[in-house]
Amino acid sequence: MAEQAPTIYDVAERAGVSVATVSRALNDVESLRAVTRDKVMRAMAELDFVPNNVARGLSRGKNWVLGLAFMHSPVRANEAEVEADSLLYTDIIIRGVEAEAARHGYSLLLCSAGEEHPDGIAPLRNLTQSVDGWIVLDRVLSADEVPEISRRTPLVLMAGAGESDSAYTVRVDNEGGISSLVTHLVEVHGARRFGYMSGLNESPDNVARLRALRDSARRHGVSVDDADIISCDWTSGGAEVQTARWLDRRVDLPDVLVCANDQMAIGAIHAMGAKGLKVPRDIAVTGFDDIPIARYLTPALTTVRQSSSAMGAEAVDVLLAAMAGEPVANTTTLASRLQVRHSCGCRGELDEVAS
Amino acid sequence: MAEQAPTIYDVAERAGVSVATVSRALNDVESLRAVTRDKVMRAMAELDFVPNNVARGLSRGKNWVLGLAFMHSPVRANEAEVEADSLLYTDIIIRGVEAEAARHGYSLLLCSAGEEHPDGIAPLRNLTQSVDGWIVLDRVLSADEVPEISRRTPLVLMAGAGESDSAYTVRVDNEGGISSLVTHLVEVHGARRFGYMSGLNESPDNVARLRALRDSARRHGVSVDDADIISCDWTSGGAEVQTARWLDRRVDLPDVLVCANDQMAIGAIHAMGAKGLKVPRDIAVTGFDDIPIARYLTPALTTVRQSSSAMGAEAVDVLLAAMAGEPVANTTTLASRLQVRHSCGCRGELDEVAS
DNA sequence: CTGAAAGCGCTTACAG
DNA sequence: CTGAAAGCGCTTACAG
Numbered sequence: 001m002a003e004q005a006p007t008i009y010d011v012a013e014r015a016g017v018s019v020a021t022v023s024r025a026l027n028d029v030e031s032l033r034a035v036t037r038d039k040v041m042r043a044m045a046e047l048d049f050v051p052n053n054v055a056r057g058l059s060r061g062k063n064w065v066l067g068l069a070f071m072h073s074p075v076r077a078n079e080a081e082v083e084a085d086s087l088l089y090t091d092i093i094i095r096g097v098e099a100e101a102a103r104h105g106y107s108l109l110l111c112s113a114g115e116e117h118p119d120g121i122a123p124l125r126n127l128t129q130s131v132d133g134w135i136v137l138d139r140v141l142s143a144d145e146v147p148e149i150s151r152r153t154p155l156v157l158m159a160g161a162g163e164s165d166s167a168y169t170v171r172v173d174n175e176g177g178i179s180s181l182v183t184h185l186v187e188v189h190g191a192r193r194f195g196y197m198s199g200l201n202e203s204p205d206n207v208a209r210l211r212a213l214r215d216s217a218r219r220h221g222v223s224v225d226d227a228d229i230i231s232c233d234w235t236s237g238g239a240e241v242q243t244a245r246w247l248d249r250r251v252d253l254p255d256v257l258v259c260a261n262d263q264m265a266i267g268a269i270h271a272m273g274a275k276g277l278k279v280p281r282d283i284a285v286t287g288f289d290d291i292p293i294a295r296y297l298t299p300a301l302t303t304v305r306q307s308s309s310a311m312g313a314e315a316v317d318v319l320l321a322a323m324a325g326e327p328v329a330n331t332t333t334l335a336s337r338l339q340v341r342h343s344c345g346c347r348g349e350l351d352e353v354a355s
Numbered sequence: 356m357a358e359q360a361p362t363i364y365d366v367a368e369r370a371g372v373s374v375a376t377v378s379r380a381l382n383d384v385e386s387l388r389a390v391t392r393d394k395v396m397r398a399m400a401e402l403d404f405v406p407n408n409v410a411r412g413l414s415r416g417k418n419w420v421l422g423l424a425f426m427h428s429p430v431r432a433n434e435a436e437v438e439a440d441s442l443l444y445t446d447i448i449i450r451g452v453e454a455e456a457a458r459h460g461y462s463l464l465l466c467s468a469g470e471e472h473p474d475g476i477a478p479l480r481n482l483t484q485s486v487d488g489w490i491v492l493d494r495v496l497s498a499d500e501v502p503e504i505s506r507r508t509p510l511v512l513m514a515g516a517g518e519s520d521s522a523y524t525v526r527v528d529n530e531g532g533i534s535s536l537v538t539h540l541v542e543v544h545g546a547r548r549f550g551y552m553s554g555l556n557e558s559p560d561n562v563a564r565l566r567a568l569r570d571s572a573r574r575h576g577v578s579v580d581d582a583d584i585i586s587c588d589w590t591s592g593g594a595e596v597q598t599a600r601w602l603d604r605r606v607d608l609p610d611v612l613v614c615a616n617d618q619m620a621i622g623a624i625h626a627m628g629a630k631g632l633k634v635p636r637d638i639a640v641t642g643f644d645d646i647p648i649a650r651y652l653t654p655a656l657t658t659v660r661q662s663s664s665a666m667g668a669e670a671v672d673v674l675l676a677a678m679a680g681e682p683v684a685n686t687t688t689l690a691s692r693l694q695v696r697h698s699c700g701c702r703g704e705l706d707e708v709a710s
Numbered sequence: 711c712t713g714a715a716a717g718c719g720c721t722t723a724c725a726g
Numbered sequence: 727c728t729g730a731a732a733g734c735g736c737t738t739a740c741a742g
Contacts, residue, residue: 055735410719
């Protein structure tokens with residue numbers, strides 16, 4: 001099972017040339033005579049030779065590998081065990097990054113960090129020479145760790161806390177999305193009181209969305225009561241539990257519960273149903289992300305659409321440009337847009353069978 | 356931005372020792388005197404030295420990297436563009452594999468293959484020396500390519516076509532899951548006629564599930580009419596379209612539509628609703644996977660539960676055991692189990708608001 | 711057009 | 727306990 005792989009030396013010997021020539025054949029160097037090249041190629045085929053990319057990388061100083069570092073999903077098994085297999089935002093980003101990297105000939109090295117990790121960013125630091133550039137998701141690097149990494153390796157921060165002058169940032173326009181959502185809710189549905197279902201507090205996106213909600217509300221002269229800010233963890237299971245508690249606690253509900261992502265909106269709607277509340281009749285609920293099944297829910301979910309895979313692809317593009325020394329904007333903000341369906345109170349062409 | 360990283364030579368010079376000694380300090384070799392070690396450690400800290408893992412790997416013949424190869428999601432943009440961001444099964448497996456690999460100190464190198472890829476498995480072959488072992492998902496390797504890879508690198512096949520005597524296989528028990536599902540539908544709900552919503556035809560899991568459905572049906576003396584086998588692509592959007600066509604075509608519906616995964620069940624239920632059919636009253640629908648939101652759907656989805664992340668973790672365990680030369684079973688089959696909810700016709704404690 | 715040799719950044723017998 | 731040297735598998739000036 002662990003047969004020794006042939007090296008360039010084996011090929012050289014078999015072809016009766018020097019290893020330099022084999023290397024040239026491998027790299028399509030002009031100068032090589034056709035006959036020589038053929039001789040080498042034949043030897044490679046006969047030996048089933050495959051070049052060692054690690055050695056190549058070491059010698060050339062380029063590995064054709066991009067690194068992606070992210071936090072381990074912070075799902076607590078006790079709260080909603082089933083959620084362990086949930087679609088996390090991170091997974092979609094990984095897919096987007098991988099696809100775009102592959103398109104450019106790069107492989108993707110995954111490096112997960114965990115808050116529980118004893119040596120902090122050690123794994124990331126250790127891999128830093130194995131990689132031609134880093135894409136790092138939010139919460140992996142603290143503000144002072146960013147320059148430490150970017151000093152040696154081109155670095156793109158995603159969904160990060162925001163600008164950094166030693167690294168590039170790619171983010172989604174939380175403000176614009178939330179703002180159109182609030183405008184819609186106020187102007188079309190006459191919403192006056194807003195609640196917010198919060199993702200993990202440390203998450204920059206969560207912070208940005210809450211702030212955007214507050215700002216937009218203020219601008220419209222409407223309010224967000226602190227008692228209607230529900231602390232949660234991005235998951236459906238968590239939202240189900242927290243919403244139930246909140247409903248037990250509050251008698252006077254807001255007009256709408258703005259959720260920081262779709263998963264939580266799903267859990268919230270479910271918990272409301274269990275208490276006999278009907279969405280959107282009794283309270284409106286909105287999400288963020290627009291996951292594919294959002295349109296298949298009952299009621300279909302009104303949400304803010306963003307494309308995490310597009311964001312991942314964008315991060316790769318920014319990183320490659322930076323690696324190539326091309327001028328790149330320090331911060332790239334991807335658009336988000338309001339996706340109106342029924343959970344806000346709008347009625348679609350496809351109304352639910354009336355009760 | 357591309358500052359030169361210090362090497363072991365810089366450290367040696369600064370500490371006034373040889374590179375061999377620096378290497379020993381790096382690798383915690385016993386023989387080193389405490390004073391010497393401290394001297395080296397100080398120099399490393401001062402220079403902010405980070406060892407180059409690529410060089411280490413080349414020299415030691417071990418990279419501490421596992422490779423995961425998979426097919427690019429074959430989603431056609433035209434059919435349901437929104438689905439591009441869908442939760443694909445692959446993403447969950449990636450997460451499971453990554454987590455388990457990290458737990459054992461390995462990083463994960465992602466390598467995607469696409470059917471459209473001109474040079475077939477070339478990327479995989481090329482990376483084969485960069486990796487200590489491969490985990491390869493279904494459809495990446497053809498039967499005769501398997502030994503070609505496994506000859507050089509330990510190889511675990513996931514969700515693969517089945518056994519191979521030159522590689523290890525990790526799969527889910529499709530047969531057992533479908534069998535309990537069919538038994539439940541026949542015995543509890545008196546189902547006599549079954550339909551099947553198919554995933555991509557080439558997928559081994561899809562093939563296995565359809566065969567299991569046919570076998571189970573036969574065993575119960577019930578039937579699957581070929582006209583009720585709907586060809587689809589694993590996605591909700593695809594299922595919505597295909598179900599609508601099927602409904603237009605068939606007057607006489609089966610008692611239940613068994614879907615090869617949950618996503619398609621969601622799309623099918625939606626399409627049925629659009630035609631005025633109520634699930635499960637008019638027709639039962641079931642899924643496979645038990646994705647987290649399956650329990651939040653209306654009606655809550657009856658499905659076969661499997662854990663893709665657990666399967667990913669298992670693949671890593673098998674691979675590491677194989678790499679360590681420990682005895683490992685050629686095929687590992689993970690359990691699946693029936694998860695009864697409401698879309699089969701069972702009523703839960705939490706019934707929908709009656710129409 | 712092709713070979714001999716040094717180098718990429720480490721590790722590890724082999725001496726001493 | 728530590729250093730000098732060869733080696734991991736490639737690449738690439740430098741000669742010829």
